[in-house]
Amino acid sequence: MTPATTALAGFxxxxxxxxxxxxxxxxVLWHVLDNIGAGLAGSAKPWNAVVRRYAERETAPGRCVLYGTGTTGRPEWAALANATAGHGFEIDDYALPALAHPGCVVVPTALAIGEATGARGHAVLAAAAAGFETVVRFGLATTPSLTSDRGFHVTGVHGVFGAAAVACGLYGLDPDTAASAYGLAASQAGGVTEYTRSGGEVKRLHAGLAAMAGIRAVTLAGDGFTGPRTAVEGPRGLLRAFVAHARPVLLTDGLGERWDLHGLALKRYCVCAGIQAPLEAMAGLRRDGLRAADVEEIAVGVDPVTLAHVGAVGARPRDMTEAQFSARHAVAMHLVLGGSGAAEYARLEAAGFDLPEVSALAGRVRLETDAEAEAAFPRRLLARVRVRLRDGGRLERRAEAPGSPNAPMTGEQIEAKFLGLAAEVTGDRAAGAVRDAVLALADDAPVSAVLAPLREEYA
Known part of the structure; x- marks a missing residue:
């Protein structure tokens, strides 16, 4: 049997x-569009702007556009800034049951290298497909143990291989050199999830570091620098170091014949994937007439893994990361402000993360394990919300994460989401031009056209 590192690199x-x-x-085309929208929205946030300024300061001249500005740079630095932005506002894609975040790393890497090499749409889409499939398969092989048992962040660990997969394809590495590049990538995997307990902005940076590291690994390997060709599955390899309960066969089973990226999911709300289903349930109750003033208590039932991931932060988050990883606060904010999108989180940010009515209701949100959600996880993200009203009445709503494989978005909904996110940063004209250029990649249009409207907008 071909070792996993070699098989993945050859693919x-x-x-x-x-x-x-x-x-x-x-x-892949829809997820490219979706992640560019997520990245443009993220680029406007101050924590992501810090990373962009760093990249602008350190990069040598290049042809790769940095989101949120007309600046261009070298691939590593553009990927650092754009991947950080793409993962920088909790509206980027994820995968089930892999529990991975592919697009925030794969898409900025593909765009940056595509711009640098003058690639056309078909080559970029093939490289992106390899990147998505690679990240999803690492997710299938390592999660939830990677995070639940060891505390590593999936994006920082999986993402470096997704970026390497993209770079191997677009830079034209042969399979043996690509395997060596994966060996170099493995030594740059990392990122811990303490942010789910005590906040900070580092989570967003994990995507940027992974994209940058994957490009660096492939560039060095292409110049002759070598890495171990069993870096994933070896006795001192990534699986042994990062995962207590790995499933290595899922890395390569049916590789190239069965596409596991069909488990990719999109987000409707600007929060962790584990809060999507509770918010969808709350949205239904709100449409039915529920108001914050009516509520005595809200009980949110999810699976145990999700509960551990989004249940640690309480009713009073101190920064955006804590706010977007607090199920209590997110549920309350959705009901009080009437949504969980960019506008609502901008309002929370402007208030210094202190909206008294939201915090008061969040203090009356109770989290619990739900048996149906536990049985469905990780193939489906389900939630049950039960509301006890002040007048003694009771309401209940079950929901599934919108945009997930069993509740997919339509193409029209994906376009609308993109335009809504992008236009806030670029204006309507540029957002529409980017959308058209992305969709034209399927006809082998040049990738340089995708972000060219951003350079024109900021010229």
Whole structure:
């Protein structure tokens, strides 16, 4: 049996657009569009702007556009800034049951290298497909143990291989050199999830570091620097070091024949994936007429893994990370402010994360384990919300995470989400031009056209 490192590297280095099933092309195309929207929205946030300024200061001249500005730079630095922004506002994609975040690393890497090399759409989509599939398979093989048992962040660990997969394809590495590049990538994997307990902005940076590291690994390998070709599965490799309960067979089983990226999911709300289903339930109750003033207590039932991930932060978050990882606060804010999108979180940020009515209701939100959600996890993200009213009445609503494989968004909904996020930063004209250029990648249009409207907008 071919070692996992070698098999994954060979898959990424050999994959061509002609080998992609039409359903894979469509899914990758929509996720490229979605992540650019997430990145543009994230680029406007001050914590992501810090990383962009750092990248602008350190990069050598290059052709790769940095989101939120007309500045260009070298691939590593553009990927650092844009991937950080893409993961920087909790509206980027994820995967089930892999529990991974592929797009925030894969898409900025593909765009940056594509711009630097003058690639066209088919080559970029093939490389992105390899990157998405690679991240999803690492997720299937390592989660939830990677995080639940060891405390590592999936984006920082999986993402470096997704970025390496993209770079191997677009830089044209042969399979043996690509395997060496994966060995270099493994030594740059990392990132811990303490932010779910005590906040901070580092979570956003994990995507940028992974994208940068994947490009660096491939560039060094292409210049002759070597890494271990069993860096993933070896006795001192990544699986042994990072995962208590790994499933290595899922890295390569059916690779190139079965596409696990069909488990990709999109977010409707600007929060952790584990809070999407509770908010969808709250949205239904709110449409039915529920108001914050009516509520005595809210009980939110989710699976145990989700409960551990989004249940540690209480009713009074201190920064945006804590706010977007607090199920208590997110549920309360949705009901009080009437939504959980960019506008509502901007209002919370402007208030210094102190909205008394939200915090008061959040203090009356109780989290618990739900048996149905536990049985469905991780293939589905379900939630049950039960509300006890001040007048003694009771309401209950079950929901599934919107945009997930069993509750997918339509193409029209994905476009609307993109335009809503992007236009706030770029204006309507530029947002529409970016959308059109992304969709044209399926016809092999040049990737340089995708972000060109941003340079024109900021010229």
């Amino acid at each position: 990424a280095s050999r994959l061509t657009f002609a080998e992609l099933p039409p359903g894979v092309v469509d899914r």
